Amino acid sequence: MLNVETIRKDFPILSRKVNGKPLVYFDNAATSQKPRRVIDTIVDYYTNYNANIHRGVHALSQEATDKYEQARAKIQKHFNAQHRHEIIMTSGTTHGINLVAHGFASILKKDDEIIVSALEHHSNIVPWQMLCERTGARLRVIPMNQDGELVMTAFEALLSSKTKLVFVNHISNALGTINPIEDIIKKAHKVGAAVLVDGAQACPHLKPDVQQLDVDFYVASAHKMCGPTGVGMLYGKKAWLDKLPPYQGGGEMIAEVTFEKTTYADLPHKFEAGTPNICGGIAFGAAIDYLNHIGFDAIAAYENELLQYATKKLLAIDGLKIYGTSKHKTAVISFNLDGIHPYDVGTILDKMGVAVRTGHHCAQPIMDYFGIPGTVRASFAFYNTMAEIDTLVDGVKKAKAMLS
């Protein structure tokens, strides 16, 4: 059982006011807030042991390197990767996706196919379009239904020996749908295709086990998991990471350099050119510790209560429509008021201290599917309360009264 009042004390920002009202932060799908433990870790790093890693013989460098590699070990354990060197530290999910896309440029041939889903974020569409332009491969799209779920029969029909890579998000950022990735991975493997899963939206809510999933690549961002911005991780099966060429050239990623030839470092350093986000990596580890201390079972159970309560309360408002009505979804509610632009609703809510996202959520194809310019998206985290949902509902009612 999760004690939300105790948890809220861990997040300094939750006690501030916005526009004279207590902050109600419902933009968690964009980025989560940070607990004191993570903030302290960042301050501690720069105050006490800031140094470059993996190269200095001096004490500070050793200490920073130890802490950074401990963070990698925490990430490995969290995602249950078999080897520590299967965890590549990145600048975030987008970086991880581009790293894999770049690697596949040397594998794909003309007329090979990449399958993505209709539920993707822009950052999940553009790298593959660029890759297709370079290689002559084709992009195929798994369609979705009115509930915002992927149509699995259509996915099966798209699979063939031409399929080389399947790319899907674990949870949709715009609608909150949890995709059946286990099933997708099994089916993709049957035709010999690799699978990359974007876990950016999933990792704040659940704990993926990459070995159990048998996924080939999995990417995530620290900042959506109570960690800092600018850091994330790519898990890749060792066999795949060995096969992919390095993404960027620079320091750290080399074994030997002469002007004639360079040999690359072993995993994970082959993919970690230059000085990494050392502080961010260490704080990512602290964020993972914090989330596990709260416990993902407790988080999932509580967030589901928030979702059910908010869904019921919002649907009671006349003319309110929720987009993304899958039975399998996380605590994200995308909605519109009939005849009212989401931007107007968001502006009124902001005046009441309620932070939501409005717009197309970088997922224009989904908005096009529903024929709308965008939605208001309220996304919840384990530190939100039922009382905050009441404030949201009151705000939506006020917005409706003012704007109708």
Place this chain on the structure above:
Amino acid sequence: MNIKDIQEDIIEEFSMFEDWEERYQYMIDLGKTLPLIDEAYKTDDNIIKGCQSKVWVHADIQDGKVVFTADSDAIITKGIIAILIRVFSNQHPKDIIDADTTFIDKIGLKDHLSPTRANGLVSMIKQLKMYALAYQTQLN
């Protein structure tokens, strides 16, 4: 009326509102009364980029003055446009180019001026001034 006098009128009207609700309700009502742009001008070319809601602006020159019409799919944005049109429409191009826009701060809409603000008030003003500049160049 010149631009400065209109701005002062608007500042006076807004000073009567006691809180954000009254201010926003007024803008919403203004948005509803906005003289709409001719449908023929609601083209992609006339959309102002940088706005989360769609904003169309059309400009014409009549008797040496620039006449603006505009529309948006969001009502608060329309209210903001209505204020801008009241200030800038039917004015000489040079006066539009030279106009100071600090009145926005004085009517409590400062937060809409931030460049990161998705409604793109800054983009709107820039676009109105660009039209004025284009007409001024023609007149010269």
